[in-house]
Amino acid sequence: MSMHLQHLIVSHSGQTLVNVSELQLEPGRPLTIVGESGSGKSLLAHAIMGTLPGSLTARGSLTADGTTYDLADPSNRRRLWGRVMSLLPQEPMLALDPTMRAQEQVAEGAATFGTDPGSARGRARGMLAALGLGGAARSFPHTLSGGMAQRVAFAAATIADAPMLIADEPSKGLDEAARADLAELLKRHLHGGGILLTITHDLDLARELGGDVLVMKEAEIIEQGPARRVLETPAHPYTRRLIAAEPAHWAHSWMRRPAGDETKPALITAEGLTKAFDGKTLFADLSLTVRAGERVAISGPSGCGKTTLGNVLLRLARPGSGQVHHAETLGGGRLQKLYQDPALSFPASVPLRDSFGDVIRRHQVPPSRLDELMDALRLAPALLTRQPGQVSGGELQRLAIIRTMLLEPALVFADEPTSRLDLITQEETIRCLMDQVGRQDCALLLVTHDKTLAGAVADRQLALTPEEAPRGTVTPREAVTAIA
Amino acid sequence: MTQTITPTPGGTPDTTLPSPALQNDAPPANRWYSGRSTGQLLAMSGLALLVLFALLGPLLWTEHAVQDLSRFLEPPSLADPLGRDHLGRSVVARLAHATRLSLLLAVLGVVTALAAGTLAGIVAAWRGGWVDASLNAMSEALIALPAILVVLLFSAMANGELWTLYAGLALAQWVEYFRMVRARSSLVLAGPAVEAAGLLKLGRAHILRRHLWPELRPLLATMATFGIGSSILALSTLGFVGIGIRPPTPELGLMITEAFPYYNEAPWMSLAPVLVLTTTLIGLLGLRNKESRA
Known part of the structure; x- marks a missing residue:
């Protein structure tokens, strides 16, 4: 047919x-x-x-x-x-x-479910087994x-x-x-x-x-x-x-940079980090230094602990063991984070203007700075009258970039900032982010599952091994590879 | 920027329909009655009348305790719109004082419970640890008792004095505010928006004002309207069974009990307090928005 x-x-x-x-x-x-x-x-x-x-x-x-x-x-x-x-x-x-258990909701779709649920269940079990989910049928x-x-x-x-x-x-x-x-x-x-x-x-x-x-x-x-x-x-x-908007085809001025300068002061120094979750080791004995102005990407498949590692480095989560030291320059809000879903990172029922107003008042940023950044990131000022849920994902992520940049951060941690965006919006968003990062000479820690994006943005990458790999293989010298 | 429409059954829509509110950025008409249903307007006017009666009634009909046995069960007249009771007291004066007392006690009790419960809930969610554990244990101990029993125990302690009723009402009710606020606040406080606010060093006042309050306010408003209604009912229940406020202080439940024996001769005597109770409860229930009705 x-x-x-x-x-x-x-x-x-x-x-x-x-x-x-x-x-x-x-x-x-x-x-x-x-x-x-x-x-x-x-x-x-x-x-x-x-x-x-x-x-x-x-x-x-x-x-x-x-x-x-x-x-x-x-x-x-x-x-x-x-x-x-x-x-x-x-x-x-x-x-x-x-x-509902997996098998039940698959069986429900079978044509015979109404008349002969037994055979429908059998069929569902067979299909799940054929898809390699035999063990998960009751999950x-x-x-x-x-x-x-x-x-x-x-x-x-x-x-x-x-x-x-x-x-x-x-x-x-x-x-x-x-x-x-x-x-x-x-x-x-x-x-x-x-x-x-x-x-x-x-x-x-x-x-x-x-x-x-x-x-x-x-x-x-x-x-x-x-x-x-x-x-x-x-x-x-x-x-x-x-x-051309695919990261593999990008050609931006900020992409090719000389290798990281080892003499710059360290912003985050982490030693011997270990974290396990539900008995599963995410990373073990991991050490990492992020220096001023550096761009580091943490990549790996989903569920491998990239975001957890980022949060540990920001001291938003505690490591199982090991230490994270922050330089004093990171105090007073000069350490910022971008989220995968920007809509969740703004207070939900407050107009964006008020959210920005709070930041501007608290840190005595000249209000003209917001207008400047809105202009630089090509955002209409009228967007500020809306609530976060009324702005598209790409625009809201750019607004989130502006919010972090108002504080002139020394380091920005971007947690999958574009994984929900389409290619063209992703390129636009990353370009805005890199423009600002370059202009303020701030360090960037990027978490992404997209290796080509990591390669395009970062000076060096830290690849976390997937969960199936044997434990203890992530050691700093092997895992951190300079790609520049 | 083009607005896009991506309906996705079973998934999350990419974006939303261009709503008229977004297309013209004119501020919406912001009058108090805009966006309210007929039911809500009716409920509001019913309650307003009741409050007016509770405020002005005791000033117009001051003598609620003066007995005049010669005016036993006098039918309604212009001076006494609800007539006189079995002791020759003015029913309308008693009703006005009783309404004022019930509303006042209920509102005070709910305000106290709301303030204490909200404060305790936010503190528990924010601090965690032993503070949370002990507050939670306390709330669980209280929730094991029926609310009316708590009020009853308190009123029995001081034999129907007003402050014990108030304290009993507040004590019985703060638990639900505490539990709701604690559960909701822990969710909000653990969310990325509050984490971002922390990194932006916006301070606790900002988190309270921009993150917690907008999330809690509609829930608290709904709970408070329910709370006022159930407090008034609890007070009149105690009055009805004769263990609430001591006579001769007029009280709605007590008035119903007193009027029952004379129902055939003077039905208005028992119907008037029932009407006040009904109006209050229906009015409070009718106030809620469609959203909070779920």
Whole structure:
């Protein structure tokens, strides 16, 4: 079977959000839609599923299995859910029911669950075992890792044998290894003769999947073709910009710097750090010195203790053993932190203007400094009248950068500052951060699971070994590698 | 910057719909009645009338204890809108004084419980350790007793004196404020926003004002309206069974008990305090916002 989409227009009070004249989906040939947040790519998927929010209107038609469906009526495709098309949700950890065991919620999706729950459970057990989750069938979601939760969600989405699978930002929040596993899963669906539509801003995932790629920008498809051609020899300037925004392709003036100056004073000196969590050793006997003006990246797969190490170095968390010494220059708020989710780092129900006002008053920063920084980071002053939840992630992260910079810090700890942002926003955010870091000659400690980003930003990297590796391999001289 | 719409069932939406409030940055109409439902406005006016009665009534009808047995169960007249009771006392004067007393005691009790509970809760969440452990143990010991029993024990101690009722009410109620504030504050204090404020050296006053207070205020407001209602009920329950405020001080529950034997001759006598109680409770329940109704 194949699917054919024609003349799709999604609009919201007169504004067109998606405008796609034709789309052909073939079994065994993946189609991947890439683009930045807000390009309308997720809406396209939801228009096909019939899960658009009520305030949006869709027009167009979808032909599947010889039947044509009017896309204006979202309910006519409801009976196709699970059996003909299914959605692999983004952030599966949030999509899974926290009160149900993995096997139960997979079995629930089976067509026979209503009539013969026993066989549905058996089928779910078999599927989970085939995905390498045989031992986790009786587990609750909170005990699973991000990659395992993704596989449970995959089993739940495909148990009813829907030939068409729509994956909406499936690699969000996953590290490299988990993303490779995910690509493997999606390919498995294709080999079984399925149709795959993937929505992502992760170009690496698009490369791994192959097939066709479609680039969307401001509601329109601007380029499409085989993945290899589009991603290697892009024709449209926007596609070129999208690819250039990958950290591996960055070319910024702040990237190539002479190696760290050993004579500069040490800001953070850590010796013999050990930390274990729930009986699992995160790092053992680790020593590290961060000097003034240095840029150090801590990288490693998710769950390996990067953020914990960063917090220990900032003395926000206690090490199991070992010592962290801070230089006096770090006192009085000259040690700052950027968070993965900036919305959580501002007081939630206070307008941003007041949050900034508190910092300015407390530290007697000239108020003009805020305007200067807002201007330098290309942010509209009107943003300050909003509350943190009303500002987009990229803008809020830039506001968070401004907040740290108001205090002229000697060291900034950035904890996955861009892992939830799309490529173009990520580049913009990192550029703003590095501009300010360079201008104030402040040291940077970056935690990221993205090795290329770490390589682009840092003078040297500390790679934490994944949890499967034998313990005690992280020793300072081996682990800290100068890359400059 | 384009506003984007990314609905994601089962996931978190990337961004939100461009809401009208964001598109034009004009300040919203900020009148006290804006955004309130008809029900809330009705509740407010009912309560306002009641408060007015409690404040002005005792000034208009001062003589609540003067007996005149010749005016036994006199029906309502212009001078005495609710007539006279079995001892010839003015019912409206007694009702006004009783309403004032109930409202005053309830509000005082709730304010005391709220202040003490909130303070203890924030201190426990902030300091942790033995402070938290001992405050928590104390609250658990109190929560094991029914609230009405605590009030009763206190009122029995000093035989219905006003201050014991007040102390009993406050003591019985501070626990729920303490537990709620402690649980909510520990969450907020452990969050990244407070960690960031610490790194920015913004100080404790900032954390109280910007982080804790906005989070606690709506909850405290809802709990306080409930608290006032249940305090008034508790007072009148004690009065009704005759172990609350000592006669001849007028009290709503006591007035209902006293009027019961004469229900057939003078129904208004028992209905009036019931009406006051009903208006208070419905008014307080109706005040809440839709959000806090969950």
